[in-house]
Amino acid sequence: MPSGTLQIRAISGHTGPVPGAGVHREEEVCKYIDTTTCIGCKACEVACVEWNDMPFAQTTFDNTYQTMPSTAWNYWNLIKFNEHPRDDGSLMWTMRKDQCMHCEDPGCLRACPAEGAIVQYSNGIVDFNQENCIGCQYCVTGCPFDIPKFNSTTKKVYKCTLCSDRVGQGLEPACIKACPTGCLKFGTKVDMLALAEKRSEQLREHSGFANAGVYNPSSISGTHVIYVLHDATKPEMYGGLPSNPTIPTTFTFWKSFAKPVGLLMALLAAPVAFFHYIAEGPKEAQPPSRGERHE
Amino acid sequence: MTTAVDRFDDEARRRVEAHGRTTVHEGELLRHPVYTRLLHWSVAIFFLLAFFSGFAVYTPWLYRAFTPIFGGGPMTRLLHPWFSLGFVLFFALQILNWANPMRWTRADSRWMKRIKAYVAYEEALEPDDVGFFNGGQKMYFWTIAVCALIFFISGLPMWFPRTFGRLVVAVSYVLHDISALLMLVGFIVHLYESTAQQPGTFQAMTRGSVSKRWAWTHHPAWYRDATGRDPRADYERALAAESDRREG
Numbered sequence: 001m002p003s004g005t006l007q008i009r010a011i012s013g014h015t016g017p018v019p020g021a022g023v024h025r026e027e028e029v030c031k032y033i034d035t036t037t038c039i040g041c042k043a044c045e046v047a048c049v050e051w052n053d054m055p056f057a058q059t060t061f062d063n064t065y066q067t068m069p070s071t072a073w074n075y076w077n078l079i080k081f082n083e084h085p086r087d088d089g090s091l092m093w094t095m096r097k098d099q100c101m102h103c104e105d106p107g108c109l110r111a112c113p114a115e116g117a118i119v120q121y122s123n124g125i126v127d128f129n130q131e132n133c134i135g136c137q138y139c140v141t142g143c144p145f146d147i148p149k150f151n152s153t154t155k156k157v158y159k160c161t162l163c164s165d166r167v168g169q170g171l172e173p174a175c176i177k178a179c180p181t182g183c184l185k186f187g188t189k190v191d192m193l194a195l196a197e198k199r200s201e202q203l204r205e206h207s208g209f210a211n212a213g214v215y216n217p218s219s220i221s222g223t224h225v226i227y228v229l230h231d232a233t234k235p236e237m238y239g240g241l242p243s244n245p246t247i248p249t250t251f252t253f254w255k256s257f258a259k260p261v262g263l264l265m266a267l268l269a270a271p272v273a274f275f276h277y278i279a280e281g282p283k284e285a286q287p288p289s290r291g292e293r294h295e
Numbered sequence: 296m297t298t299a300v301d302r303f304d305d306e307a308r309r310r311v312e313a314h315g316r317t318t319v320h321e322g323e324l325l326r327h328p329v330y331t332r333l334l335h336w337s338v339a340i341f342f343l344l345a346f347f348s349g350f351a352v353y354t355p356w357l358y359r360a361f362t363p364i365f366g367g368g369p370m371t372r373l374l375h376p377w378f379s380l381g382f383v384l385f386f387a388l389q390i391l392n393w394a395n396p397m398r399w400t401r402a403d404s405r406w407m408k409r410i411k412a413y414v415a416y417e418e419a420l421e422p423d424d425v426g427f428f429n430g431g432q433k434m435y436f437w438t439i440a441v442c443a444l445i446f447f448i449s450g451l452p453m454w455f456p457r458t459f460g461r462l463v464v465a466v467s468y469v470l471h472d473i474s475a476l477l478m479l480v481g482f483i484v485h486l487y488e489s490t491a492q493q494p495g496t497f498q499a500m501t502r503g504s505v506s507k508r509w510a511w512t513h514h515p516a517w518y519r520d521a522t523g524r525d526p527r528a529d530y531e532r533a534l535a536a537e538s539d540r541r542e543g
Binding site: 114 | 511534
């Protein structure tokens, strides 16, 4: 498990090199979530609320075990309960711990215009710094998992930090510590992926889940939270987990072309106007009262 | 429709005119009445506020330079849509005010074709059919009008992202930026032409009047309408008087 000061890899709205990047090599971390052994006890939810010192949120009753419809600005970790009808007509109950996926290619960070409001550490954690947040909510649009939540009172956006404050001190995230079944684990990305593959293989070969597999979507270069699913071909049945999460393609055009290249092209009008004046001078009302000679 | 617009605009003009005046000196013509000037500068003030608060968030290159003007990043973000609403509101009134003189005519299409001659100062006077506004001014005006509409339509999803879909907001970002760039180009040209490039133009929007020489040089057809005289003949006469004065 990593320890010591968190080293920054990417900063939102930042020009120039990232201070301190690459000074020392760091292992990438990962949260492992095995949906096949989750019992939906919500201990992780309580641990999250407690460690992050947030007030207990109002629950809603909708005739299921769902505590509330979605994560909130002060509720970063939520078990999604789903009743999934199998092909043979029987019912399958899936439980998935929903939180920030800490994407390797974070759409929130790409969208963010405020310098230092979102950072990505070398260990893969994507963290929001509310003191730099301007409340534009571009990250809400950038996120393929609908995770960042806006607080209209503080005008800031909040989400799961993967307990970067604990991880930086060599501790595991609060949710991991609270899990009674061991369906949550925390370690390096390499180790967690290996464990997830092994568990998937076990499910496929010994438990009759022919489609069991790991959720680590390549469309966003992988995530630092991975799931073991009974059926990796249908992530949607786990409370809307997208099978192919993407950052809107317009983002690439917007951020890497329209903004820098477009602005430079538009600003060309200024030197054009300036040199027009230098070459042609002013167009005086005719005839100029001082007389005029063209050279 | 047009009559209702005219009536509204006439009423607004009458009320504002009662509280201001335009002094037209000997050898000058009234160009922009008080109401038009007030509208133009209200548009300009809200435009600049929206412009700087918008470009502050537009790119990291400008973020540190422009956000302090508005009291930091969060305040910049908070104020920008309100500045923009002010801009859109006053520009809508400006459209009502200028709908007639800004109507595109065949003379404007001809003007666009000879834009090279205009830029290179090939002729002393503008062509005889150039009226109150020339083709370039009209094009700038309607570009701003279209951009303002795009700004407004794309700005709402950006302001309330959760009310609209993710894709709508993502496309809005691009549209908002492109209209900002279009407007920036137009604004730079507008700024240059109305100050350094054309002496005598700036006072048209401050004091409201222009010299007759300015009028027959840049807007001959308007000069003819306003004075009932021939712009080219008056120019020739002034030219002759000028050379007499220099020789004598």
